[in-house]
Every structure is written in structure tokens, then in C-alpha cells.
Amino acid sequence: MAVEQDKYILKVEGLHVNYGNVVAVNNVGFDVLQGEIFGLLGPNGAGKTSTLSAIEGLIKFKEGTIIVNGQSVSEKPLHARASMGVQLQSTSFQPELNVVQILQLFSGIYGVPMSKDKIKDTLKDIGLEDASAKKFSQLSGGQQQRVSLVIATIHNPRLVLLDEPTTGLDPQARRQLWGRIEAIRERGHAVLLTTHSMEEAESVCDRIAIIDHGRVIAVDTPQALIDKHRDDPEVIAVSRRGKITLEDVFIGLTGSAVRA
Numbered sequence: 001m002a003v004e005q006d007k008y009i010l011k012v013e014g015l016h017v018n019y020g021n022v023v024a025v026n027n028v029g030f031d032v033l034q035g036e037i038f039g040l041l042g043p044n045g046a047g048k049t050s051t052l053s054a055i056e057g058l059i060k061f062k063e064g065t066i067i068v069n070g071q072s073v074s075e076k077p078l079h080a081r082a083s084m085g086v087q088l089q090s091t092s093f094q095p096e097l098n099v100v101q102i103l104q105l106f107s108g109i110y111g112v113p114m115s116k117d118k119i120k121d122t123l124k125d126i127g128l129e130d131a132s133a134k135k136f137s138q139l140s141g142g143q144q145q146r147v148s149l150v151i152a153t154i155h156n157p158r159l160v161l162l163d164e165p166t167t168g169l170d171p172q173a174r175r176q177l178w179g180r181i182e183a184i185r186e187r188g189h190a191v192l193l194t195t196h197s198m199e200e201a202e203s204v205c206d207r208i209a210i211i212d213h214g215r216v217i218a219v220d221t222p223q224a225l226i227d228k229h230r231d232d233p234e235v236i237a238v239s240r241r242g243k244i245t246l247e248d249v250f251i252g253l254t255g256s257a258v259r260a
């Protein structure tokens, strides 16, 4: 069924990304709807970050159309970018600034300045009230993730793009972050995230796309993918303890070989 224009926040069609001779993304297409958490899953090197980078306007793409909140990323990059909040796979901020100064800087850049009290509350909210004087590089990996998610959502964007947001987080921080991601959905906004955690995909994502060698090989809800592929011989062959999981489907569809 065709999705009406106003129902989707992101539409990617026929996307191709090359780095010299390397084909990273090869004819990728998918939609992300309002109020949806959409997961991009795929082995290392599948093309997930390259797809996100093209949407974010960080790299030029060879071919394809990307529409964010009704604006073409190629034709109206600033308009498209204003609707997006972005958390990269690894982040570094101005090394000489402390956490409070980083929040002041980015809230100013996004045009939503935060008062000292608001910054204090925000840091308390993410369990970093004692870290306000620390520089970003002095935070642990998980603490850095929490700060960078706050920065990605400071301007309440309609589409939040998160590249492996929970990698390296402890279970408590991961659950808290899932709650924050779900709160974005509750506001009717959308989240596009990448993850290597099948548990995360099943727990949090409304729909997922499995991408491999730069191509989308399956899109559906996690449960529908399991139901659809539970009898595939490749899936049964890798299943353990007789129960078919999303991980079995993922490995059945993308193969058991570890990627170079």
C-alpha cells in the first residue's frame, strides 16, 4: 500500500553511495513513518552508517532521492537538516569545553538556549549532575553517549538519527536510553537507529530493515520477519535450542561468515 506523503517523515529511494570504487550503498529504499522507531540492521560494512551519512547531508550521494519532513536533502539541505537530530557512531566535541559549556554551545547553535537551571536539570536527568565540570573526553563512553543524545534532541527534531546509540552502554543506561527513544516516538516524532543488538531491535523497533552489501534484503516488523522466515532452511540450520529468534533470521539471511 502506498504511504501518503504526510505520513512519512523520511523517504529514501534508489540511494547509491560510492567511495571511489567501493560501492557502499546500492539502491537502498525505505520509509520511516511518524511515531515510528525504525532499525537498520546489518553486518559490519553493510552500509548503515553510509546510509545515515547521506540522509544527514554529511556525504554526497551518487544517485537517489532523500526526503526529510517534506524537504529534499539534495535540493533544500538546510531545511531538511533543521528537522533532524543526529548522533554519530563516534562523537567528539570541542576538547577544551566542559559538559555545561558544550550544552550551552549547542543549545545556542540550535536556537533554543538553555538556562543554567535547565542545564542542571538535564544533567541530573541523565545521571551526570556531578560531571558538569568535566570535559567530554574525561567522560566514560556511556556517559559520552548520554550527552550526545541530549545534544541530538535539544531542538526537539521530528527525525532523530542514532548510529549504534547503545553500543557500550551498561544495562541500566541502555534501558534508560530506550525510554528516551520511546519518548521521542510518543511525541509523534520518528527515530532511525542502527544496532547490532537483536534484543534491542525486537524490544524497541516498530519495523526494521536488514541491509547487507549495500542492499536492503528485508523490511518488516521484527515478529513478521521471524514468522516469514521461520521455515527457511538457512534459518533453521543456525537456530539454537529449537526456537527461532530474530538473530537466527538475521544470520540466515546474511550468512554466517564474519565480515572483513
Ligand SMILES: Nc1ncnc2c1ncn2[C@@H]1O[C@H](COP(=O)(O)OP(=O)(O)OP(=O)(O)O)[C@@H](O)[C@H]1O
Pocket: 019, 022, 023, 024, 042, 043, 044, 045, 046, 047, 048, 049, 050, 051
Ligand atoms: N570514508 C570511506 N572511504 C572508503 N570506504 C568507506 C568509507 N566509509 C565506509 N567505507 C566502506 O563502505 C562500506 C560501508 O561502510 P559503513 O560504514 O556504511 O558500514 P556499516 O554498516 O555502518 O558498518 P558497521 O556495522 O561496522 O558500523 C564498507 O565497505 C566500508 O569499508
Ligand SMILES: [Mg+2]
Pocket: 048, 049, 050, 089, 163
Ligand atoms: Mg556503522
